[in-house]
Amino acid sequence: xxxxxxxxxxxxxxxxxDLDIRNLVCAVLEQGGFVVSSATTGREGVDVIRQQHPMVVxxxxxLPDIDGYEVLRRxxxxxxxxxxxxxxxxxxxxxxxxLQAGADDYVLKPFRPRELRARIDAMLRRPRIGQxxxxxxxxxxxxxxxxxxxxxxxxxxNVLRNGGITVDGDARIASCAGVELxxxxxxxxxxxxxxxxxxAVRTKEELVRVSRGGDYRGYNFVSRTDERAIEVHIANLxxxxxxxxxxxxxxxxxxxxxxxxxxxxxx
Numbered sequence: 001x002x003x004x005x006x007x008x009x010x011x012x013x014x015x016x017x018d019l020d021i022r023n024l025v026c027a028v029l030e031q032g033g034f035v036v037s038s039a040t041t042g043r044e045g046v047d048v049i050r051q052q053h054p055m056v057v058x059x060x061x062x063l064p065d066i067d068g069y070e071v072l073r074r075x076x077x078x079x080x081x082x083x084x085x086x087x088x089x090x091x092x093x094x095x096x097x098x099l100q101a102g103a104d105d106y107v108l109k110p111f112r113p114r115e116l117r118a119r120i121d122a123m124l125r126r127p128r129i130g131q132x133x134x135x136x137x138x139x140x141x142x143x144x145x146x147x148x149x150x151x152x153x154x155x156x157x158n159v160l161r162n163g164g165i166t167v168d169g170d171a172r173i174a175s176c177a178g179v180e181l182x183x184x185x186x187x188x189x190x191x192x193x194x195x196x197x198x199x200a201v202r203t204k205e206e207l208v209r210v211s212r213g214g215d216y217r218g219y220n221f222v223s224r225t226d227e228r229a230i231e232v233h234i235a236n237l238x239x240x241x242x243x244x245x246x247x248x249x250x251x252x253x254x255x256x257x258x259x260x261x262x263x264x265x266x267x
Contacts, residue, residue, distance in 0.1 A: 011054035014038040015045035015071065016086065017064050021109070025058050025086070028113050032120060040064075042071035050078050056120060061087040061098070069101050076102035082123045086111065092228055099232045104186070106229060122212040160195040163264030165241075165250060167195050176244040186211045187237045190230070194251060194261040203258040204230050234259055 012034040016022040022038055029036045037052060039045035042063045049057060057075060061068030068085070075083060085098045088109040095106050105119050158169035164177040169192055174181045183191065193210045194202055202210075204227040211230060234251060241250055251259055 010034050011052050012036045012056040012058075013045060013048050013052065013054045014058050015040075015042065015063070016058065016060040017041065017062075018060070021060070021086070024113065025116070028117050029056065029058075029120070032117060042066040042068065042074075046071060046074045046078070049075055049081070053079055054081055056123070057081050057083045058116075059083055059085050059103075061085060061089065061094070069097055072098065072101045072103060082120075084116070084119065084123075090225065095225060095228055096232050099229055100236070106225060108225060119212070160192065162195055162250070162261060164245065165195070165264075167192050176241060177246075179244045181240050181244070183237070183240065184233075186233050187240070190233055191237060194259060197261060199260060199263045201254045201258050201260045205258075207234075207258065 010033055012029045014022055014025045014029065014036060016025060016038070017040045022040070026036045026038055034056065037048050037054070039048050042065050045057075045059070045063075059068055059072060059075070063071065068087075072083060072085070075081070082104050083102065084105045084107055085103045086107050086109055087094060087098070090108055098106050104123055107116060107119065160167045160169070165174070166176075167174045167188075172185075172188055174183055174188055174191055189210050190207055193207065205222045207230045208222045208226045211233065238249065238251055248262065250261055250264075252262055254260055
C-alpha cells in the first residue's frame with residue numbers, strides 16, 4: 001500500500017476489496033497526480049482517512065466487513081473530502097442512499113477509466129469550504145439584505161435575491177429570512193444556477209453539468225443516473241428551504257424538462 005503524507009492535498013484513498021478494480025482506480029488517480037493509499041475493508045479505509053486526510057476517496061459499497069453506507073457516514077464524521085461511490089447497483093434507492101449519506105458522485109461498475117478521471121477532475125474544480133478539515137470552519141452569518149426597490153427578484157453583482165431568499169455567490173452563503181441554510185456545495189450550486197435563471201427553466205442535463213463544476217472537459221455524457229442524482233439534490237434543497245421558508249414552494253418541477261425558481265416579490 002502506497003501512503004501519502006498526512007494533510008497532503010493531493011492525497012487519495014481507494015477503498016475496494018476487488019484487487020483488479022483497486023489497481024485500476026489507483027492507476028487512474030496516480031495518473032491524475034495523486035499519491036494514493038488503498039484499503040480492502042471499510043474499517044481499514046476509515047482509519048487511513050483519519051490518519052491522512054485525503055482530498056479524494058473512492059468507496060466500494062460492497063465491502064466484506066461493514067456496510068459501505070456506514071463507511072460513508074463515518075467518513076463524513078471525519079472529513080469533508082470528495083467521495084465517489086463505485087457500485088454495481090443501479091437501483092434508484094441505492095443511489096439516493098449514497099447521495100443522502102454524503103457521497104459527491106455515484107459511478108456504476110463497470111466504469112470507463114476516462115469517465116472516472118473526468119468526474120474527479122470536475123469535482124476538483126468545485127469550490128470547497130473547509131476542504132480536508134476535520135471540523136470545517138463555521139461561516140459568518142449572511143449580511144442583512146438592502147431594502148428592496150421593486151417587486152421582482154433583484155440581482156446585484158454576485159448576490160441574488162428572490163423574496164426572502166438571498167444567495168451570495170462570492171461568500172457561498174445562502175439564507176432565508178436571515179437564517180443561513182446548511183447547504184452542501186452541490187445544493188448551493190444548483191440553487192445559485194436556478195436563481196440566476198430568474199424564472200427560466202433549467203433542464204436536468206444543464207443542472208448535471210452545473211453539479212459537475214462547469215466546464216467538464218473530456219466527458220459530456222449525461223446518464224439517467226446523473227439526472228436522478230439531480231432530482232435527489234433538488235429534493236434535499238426543497239426540504240431545507242421548507243424548514244425556514246413560509247412562502248409557497250420556491251423550486252417547481254417542469255414535467256419532462258427540469259426545474260425553475262418561481263419569482264417572488266422581495267420582502
